[in-house]
Amino acid sequence: MEKIKWLVINYNLPTEPSRPRVAVWRKLKKLGAVNIQKSMWIIPNNDENYIALQKISEEVEANKGETLLMDSMFLDNKHQERVISIFNGMRDEEYGELIDECEKYLKELEKEISIEKFTFAELEEEEEELQKLISWYIKIESRNNFQASKGEKAKGMIKEIQESFENYSDLVYENTEKDHMR
Incomplete structure (x- = not known):
């Protein structure tokens, strides 16, 4: 090492x-x-x-x-490895919390879609929450010096919430346009 x-x-x-x-x-x-x-x-x-x-x-x-x-x-690799393990444990804890919040966000979007809450105000609120989650991910990622094990899962969750938000955004747009056509 x-x-x-x-x-x-x-x-x-x-x-x-x-x-x-x-x-x-x-x-x-x-x-x-x-x-x-x-x-x-x-x-x-x-x-x-x-x-x-x-x-x-x-x-x-x-x-x-x-x-x-x-x-x-460190004079001994085992000490360096122990400290790296502490770093990765801290980052995995942070990533774990982020992943939990991303899962809540996905459920929130699913709920809004199921009750057909397709308003611009709701879209803005969801976009604000999305930006908070992305910002949080970027902060954790900047401290992830040693590739903590939950980093890839967190990256995947960020991609998933972005895609889900885009889907919700499309639905809001489509439903808003339908309302204007009536």
């Missing part, structure tokens, strides 16, 4: 106020970093991640905290 270069950030913040701790935690999660020890987070080393961790480090220090930002490599 190829050795991967990692960025590691370790930080301490005062317990009060809690807002800076929560903000740092959210930024690290959004970046796709994983927590491997109490306040030690790891992420693959690239320019984008380095810049983001530098900003987080500055934020911690601006809030009376301390940080250590390190460039690292």
